[in-house]
Amino acid sequence: MTAKVLINGAWRSSDATGTFQATNPNTNEKLPTEFPISSWADCDAALDAAFAAAREMRTLPAAVIAEFLESYADKIDAASDSLVEAAASESGLAKSPRLADVELPRTSNQIRLSAQSCRRGDWALATIDTAAGIRSCYEPLGPVCVFGPNNFPFAFGSVSGGDFAAAIAAGNPVIGKANSTVPETTRRFAQLALQAAQETGVPDAIVQLIYRTGHADGERLVSDPRVGATGYTGSRSAGLKLKAAADAAGKPIYLELSSVNPVVILPGALKSRGAEIVDEFMTSALMGTGQFCTNPGVVIAIKGQATDDFIKAVQDRFQSSPAGTLLSPAVASSLNQSVKTLCDLGAELLAGGGEVEADRCAMANTLLKATGKQFISDPEGFQTEAFGNASLLVVADDLAELREVIKTLEGNLTGCVYSDPGGSDDDAYEQVAFELIPKVGRVLNDKMPTGVAVSAAMNHGGPYPATGHPGFTAVGVPACLLRFGKLTSYDNVRPARLPKLLADKNPTGETPRQIDGAWTTDDVKG
Amino acid sequence: MTAKVLINGAWRSSDATGTFQATNPNTNEKLPTEFPISSWADCDAALDAAFAAAREMRTLPAAVIAEFLESYADKIDAASDSLVEAAASESGLAKSPRLADVELPRTSNQIRLSAQSCRRGDWALATIDTAAGIRSCYEPLGPVCVFGPNNFPFAFGSVSGGDFAAAIAAGNPVIGKANSTVPETTRRFAQLALQAAQETGVPDAIVQLIYRTGHADGERLVSDPRVGATGYTGSRSAGLKLKAAADAAGKPIYLELSSVNPVVILPGALKSRGAEIVDEFMTSALMGTGQFCTNPGVVIAIKGQATDDFIKAVQDRFQSSPAGTLLSPAVASSLNQSVKTLCDLGAELLAGGGEVEADRCAMANTLLKATGKQFISDPEGFQTEAFGNASLLVVADDLAELREVIKTLEGNLTGCVYSDPGGSDDDAYEQVAFELIPKVGRVLNDKMPTGVAVSAAMNHGGPYPATGHPGFTAVGVPACLLRFGKLTSYDNVRPARLPKLLADKNPTGETPRQIDGAWTTDDVKG
Structure with a gap:
């Protein structure tokens, strides 16, 4: 029996070109479940659903998206044993202290911090020029593909990690491409995310999951017109191929590649x-x-x-x-x-x-x-x-x-x-x-480099070829959300038509906005 | 007699592969001055000088770079007649009201606003997490190549326009590639910039100028290891060729291409x-x-x-x-x-x-x-x-x-x-x-699109193929400076070694910094 892919809110049989199994690195034995290698038909269906979800999400209040993230974080904490079990088998990482006590709490914490930033809109750099009548902020840019790595099945996972949380918190649905080493772990996360989506009223297709594609389909995915951007963490060689495809199509791609960390x-x-x-x-x-x-x-x-x-x-x-x-x-x-x-x-x-x-x-x-x-x-x-x-x-x-x-x-x-x-x-x-x-x-x-604190001042990024761009971080809320935003100016737009973030009234009472040159949480003065 | 290129603070004869002349579009007659088409040797020399200048600029106080920009802006205003004369001949644009009364004041104003942002460091999104001991900000990323367009010989000019001012204000030297339609105008700007550099004590090579290269050399220039980033405004076809070269080398390139502005x-x-x-x-x-x-x-x-x-x-x-x-x-x-x-x-x-x-x-x-x-x-x-x-x-x-x-x-x-x-x-x-x-x-x-106000909330940018990236603006200080910054975190770095922007004391008393989650101009509390 082959595992199902999650497309448009349903677990369905993949239109597969083949299957693969993960290996338990502690025994070198193949794990029993077969996972599908998706054809382009799966990618295409996921893109259609994500594109529709992205349109729907543009009219959702930020608070609803934040509730989805928080509900998901709670479910992750509650399902810790099952997630740790799967990840330990697939990755060989220790259940404790690593997976259960360090990576899992970090993962749900990251999601909660992203939810908080989503709700406050503090990532969006809202800027208001009252004299010129122009207001700007970052907005969602469309479906985000997330390719997770093998080394952090939770905290950088394609439907649970920092890129996922940042993309969702910025208002975008995610198409997760599991790392092929941890398909069952990723599947379990996607199940929880779908439950959270259904309970909080965000579109089901806010999260979708495929496990593997052929190289050409991966390149086609990141360069598809329906995609807003891609986040990738993994090997340099595979990452640079995706980068070339995305670049040629003018699609942003954020890559975390190799680093020797001198x-x-x-x-x-x-x-x-x-x-x-x-x-x-x-x-x-x-x-x-x-x-x-x-x-x-x-x-x-x-x-x-x-x-x-x-x-x-x-x-x-x-x-x-x-x-x-x-x-x-x-x-x-x-x-x-x-x-x-x-x-x-x-x-x-x-x-x-x-x-x-x-x-x-x-x-x-x-x-x-x-x-x-x-x-x-x-x-x-x-x-x-x-x-x-x-x-x-x-x-x-x-x-x-x-x-x-x-x-x-x-x-x-x-x-x-x-x-x-x-x-x-x-x-x-x-x-x-x-x-x-x-x-x-x-x-x-006077300190070694391992340990990437989840801090607003953290930069988990760096000049090429460590990453694809020297201006962005993969960790650190709210800064990491900016990658998945599109800057939009509203020029002479009538007040009732402005996004809430740019209205005269501060949308939350605590959203920092730059009004006429100064950062403030005040309303625009009448 | 062929015009000289500006490399490493000296006007020198180009190592040229040929020459070209601009045309006066009001008469269809070629203008008398011959301008060189630079070989790779010119580019290489400019890159060496820019790389050295970038190193030097990293230790200059922001105020000195701001003084350079302000001195340059003053010289531009004072040389208005000469600049307008050259630009009118080369571009056919009206001297008045367009060039003298609108574009020139806008240009010096943009430079002054950039200087102010440079001095205050408000573009750099300084972020301080006192509990984690991590502080981050944007910093210069190295020499910036600027390819100016034909339609705004001043305000978007390669050594006078928004990309130039933003790159310098972010702490980077500029290698200007003049638009081939306005070489004499651009040469006059570079003369003023060099004078301003010499008078204010910034490296002479903070601004360099070549007029034209072969296509292959242009592509080599934007992808050279010594380059930090490129700003380009111009035709889609030429821009996308440069983008392909820069992307393949992992070098950021910001492009403003075509737009039909519905x-x-x-x-x-x-x-x-x-x-x-x-x-x-x-x-x-x-x-x-x-x-x-x-x-x-x-x-x-x-x-x-x-x-x-x-x-x-x-x-x-x-x-x-x-x-x-x-x-x-x-x-x-x-x-x-x-x-x-x-x-x-x-x-x-x-x-x-x-x-x-x-x-x-x-x-x-x-x-x-x-x-x-x-x-x-x-x-x-x-x-x-x-x-x-x-x-x-x-x-x-x-x-x-x-x-x-x-x-x-x-x-x-x-x-x-x-x-x-x-x-x-x-x-x-x-x-x-x-x-x-x-x-x-x-x-x-209820308003037509022409007229791009220089406002902090202006976005002169947009999704591909209008530009190369949906997250950046070419106009609007301080936001437009971010393109030319590299995000750097300082983790457990000893206080005396922190950049001034991240020290406990607010460097100017009015620099906005995000300290423990709130924007403030206060010092870090002891």
Whole structure:
């Protein structure tokens, strides 16, 4: 029996071109349920339904959409056991503390924060110029396709994660394309979302779900005239193909791709608290078996005794720590390939490098080392992302060489700099930060990059090729909603015809609006 | 003698692959100065200098960049006669009232408003989360290439217009690519900008100028790793080629392309004040010989006596009004071609349709008519932009057909709806606006689209293919600066290392910042 797709409010048999099964990475066994590979007919039907839902949603009060999100968040919390069960089988991630205690509450929290922003309209940058008679705000831009990744089945899931919540909160329906590693988990979320939709009176087609398509159909989907925009989190190669298709059609696409998240450790930091930094690095590097978007994949330091000690300590810990389970056979194979690429380029293998057991998806914790000169000689090669429990240490001869290494970096989500709290690294910090900041979406001090707080000030984004655009964040409410908005000006539009956000009266009494140059929650003065 | 390019603060001979001359459209005679067609060597040198200037600008106080802009604005005002003289020769636009009294003051005003936003940092959406220890804001993203259009040699000029001012105010140097119709005008602006740079202590390479490149070099320029982003205003075909190149390299590009700016006139409006609407339409349609981005190219009405009267009145006025001068031989030729295309599709020619005089660039004021059915049968064809003094009237059988016409529209900068002030059109308005708003960047009531106020609430943008992205505006400070910013989060960054915009103390005492969820100009409380 093949699972059903969710199209236009009904679970129905897919017009399928084939089926697939997910694998339990803890056993390497295929999971029983067969999921359909949708043909274009499924995509086309979902697009029609989404387009109709988007029209309907334009006249819904924001509060109703917010209620849908809140109802959905409650259902997620209530269904925690079932969701965690499915995700643990499909992803190999630990039920506790990871899935049940961290990712699930984060997911429902993100949805609730998005609901709050939807209700308040604080994301829409309402701007009123009373003298010119012009008012503007961001509005929904149409159906959003969301392609979720394999590494956060809840918090970035295609019908549960940040892109989903942001797209809905901005007033758009979502067509979710499940990550093929977690189809059953995603199906369970879609069931809850549909229930919430039916109970709160939003269009059923506010959420739809397909599990997989052929590549050509995926490209056709993101470039279809009925689509408003796409959010994608996943591999660089697949993402760039979708980007090319969407770009050619003039459709916005927001991508979160690969990132090696450089961590620079300056000498004074190692001297003053090297042991602590070893601990922090270990936790960050091996958390979730290294499968975080913000995993510290490249650590850069300057040669010297303290660096040697750091490397030795990390090497010991990599060797002695148990290897976690990887998300899928494809992840294991890709990690193997990346490590091989780095070794072929001349990186020295300090730990791991091979598979550990045959009956699960796993690879020994892998630590590689290269010199600054090696890195600079082939920066593209040495920035090969090794997604998983592998990190590359780069040892520069001196600060000048370290700076040169940073100058060769591509765009990244994060960049960390550890420096001496006593101030001995302050000059070096300035030089390093100056080169690093333009390359990253988030700069951190004295702190590892994993852990993406859900904060209004969070930027989970960064320059290409970490993402597709340097101006947007995938996390952080309300900023992340802007991606799914269309700016609209109302010029001389009669008062009764203005959207509520732009009416004289503040729609909620607490919606921030820029009126004649100043942000305020007041009404427009008569 | 060939004009010099401005690279790295020096007027120097171009490494040219050829030369070109502009034409005076009032006489069809070539203007004397030869301008170089730059080779890649010029582009490469400009990119190097811009990249270095961008690094330098990152450490300049915002106030210094603001002073540069203000000094430049003053110089523009003082050099008005010379600028107007050059622009009148090259563009055929009237010295007065257009160039001297409208466009020039608008241009220096835009620059001053951008300077004010630069100084206050109000564009950067500074966001502070004290509990999480995360702060974010938009920052410069690197050198910006600006390709200016032919129709606003000042206000959208590549080294004087809105994109230029926005890019600089966001902290980025500009490489201007002059529009080939107005090279001497653009050269004069660049001279003033260089003087202002030298007097205010910003890097000389904050502004550079080339006049023309081969197509391949243009595409290479916008996709070069040293570039931060590109602003382009011009033809759809050239713009989309640049977009493809920039997209493939992951470089943001903001395009303002073609737009037919639909104007819907509902029956009650024609009945209640038809004669006034004729006047308003005539002014808007023939202003600047119809060469405004927001020219009302398509007027849609419902058949009936009032519509017949409107058409007759407009036809008479089109026939009796003198034909203005077009911007260049290329514009005249393209307008001729577009009118021919529309006639070939079956549009009825009510006025004009041919060239009027041999010794200047001009075409008779051209009015075309089609039925709603014709339009719906080939919407792409009937949306052929006829850039210049030509408009298409579309007469629908009834409101339902009018809605169908609107549903077939592509993205546009503007959409206008005229309706009865007495309320008889209110139901029709709702139906029309519902279809129209998703298609346009700015919706207007009872008002023609020409006239793009410089207002914080202005959106001069719109869905593809009117522009490249539905979320951005080319006009309206501070919103238009966001295009040239990169979002950066500072996570746990030590207080002394934060950018001034994110420090506890409000940098100007009047910079709006979102602190813990509320917009305020206060300092962060200790």
